[in-house]
Amino acid sequence: MSELTSGVDLVPKARVETGPGGTSVIASVRGEIDLHNSPELRGVLLEWIAQHQPKRVILNLGQVPYMDSSAIAVMVEALQKIRKIPGRIFLTDLQPRVKGLLEIARLDSIFVVCADEADALSRN
Amino acid sequence: MTSEPDQISAVRRALESLCCDEGLGDQIACEIGLCVNEALANVIRHAYGKAPGKPILISAVCDANSIEVKIRDWGNGVNPTKLPEKPYDPLEPGGLGLICLKRCMNDVRFEPQADGMLLVMKRIKTSAERAPAPAAGGSCCEAPRAGDQRSGR
Numbered sequence: 248m249s250e251l252t253s254g255v256d257l258v259p260k261a262r263v264e265t266g267p268g269g270t271s272v273i274a275s276v277r278g279e280i281d282l283h284n285s286p287e288l289r290g291v292l293l294e295w296i297a298q299h300q301p302k303r304v305i306l307n308l309g310q311v312p313y314m315d316s317s318a319i320a321v322m323v324e325a326l327q328k329i330r331k332i333p334g335r336i337f338l339t340d341l342q343p344r345v346k347g348l349l350e351i352a353r354l355d356s357i358f359v360v361c362a363d364e365a366d367a368l369s370r371n
Numbered sequence: 372m373t374s375e376p377d378q379i380s381a382v383r384r385a386l387e388s389l390c391c392d393e394g395l396g397d398q399i400a401c402e403i404g405l406c407v408n409e410a411l412a413n414v415i416r417h418a419y420g421k422a423p424g425k426p427i428l429i430s431a432v433c434d435a436n437s438i439e440v441k442i443r444d445w446g447n448g449v450n451p452t453k454l455p456e457k458p459y460d461p462l463e464p465g466g467l468g469l470i471c472l473k474r475c476m477n478d479v480r481f482e483p484q485a486d487g488m489l490l491v492m493k494r495i496k497t498s499a500e501r502a503p504a505p506a507a508g509g510s511c512c513e514a515p516r517a518g519d520q521r522s523g524r
């Protein structure tokens with residue numbers, strides 16, 4: 248396991264785990280995400296995907312009380328990138344407002360939504 | 372407010388707080404906040420082409436049964452509902468903000484002005500929403516936050 252740092256408050260660090268199923272990048276995101284700071288999230292996610300070519304990115308959103316469509320756009324772009332590996336994005340610990348927006352965006356069945364990180368790690 | 376993205380959250384919270392103070396309920400407060408966020412983001416990105424320092428005027432009239440929010444800009448005056456319509460694809464960028472407005476508001480009108488656009492959004496409280504509901508995680512109806520504003524330009 249190794250640790251990544253980003254210098255970005257929204258997602259300051261992540262850990263990289265490599266197992267039989269490939270590489271996983273696991274990160275906790277914290278804070279509200281909107282047009283102001285979603286570009287920071289974009290930069291970090293795309294960099295980590297490009298560098299580590301993970302089979303899965305697990306984003307713990309338990310400390311994200313709110314996000315808007317610009318955050319959704321960032322996650323969709325990351326999803327498009329990781330699908331080429333091919334890999335998947337797992338979202339865990341969704342708060343109600345974030346879950347609601349994913350449902351409006353009809354993305355709740357496109358991302359893998361899990362109860363928590365352990366649940367995500369247990370998925371094939 | 373002006374067209375800097377870092378101003379969106381304060382305006383969103385102010386509108387959420389107004390809804391809560393007026394007894395509109397947590398669900399409406401959260402949805403109004405989302406719509407105001409999306410509308411402001413559209414103004415900044417599309418009407419002003421991300422140019423900073425441009426004026427945006429927000430006003431809200433609220434009563435026990437409804438809230439009407441008006442957002443005025445002096446941008447390019449393009450009415451997004453008049454653009455060629457394409458089916459929403461969740462894996463393609465764009466369009467989600469307008470979907471939020473249409474889904475969460477009872478009435479959404481873009482009224483072209485000689486020098487920009489006026490967006491008028493209205494949400495009416497349903498009978499089910501009139502029943503008080505306990506605030507869950509992600510609630511909008513929390514204690515007022517320091518620095519909240521009700522409107523601004």
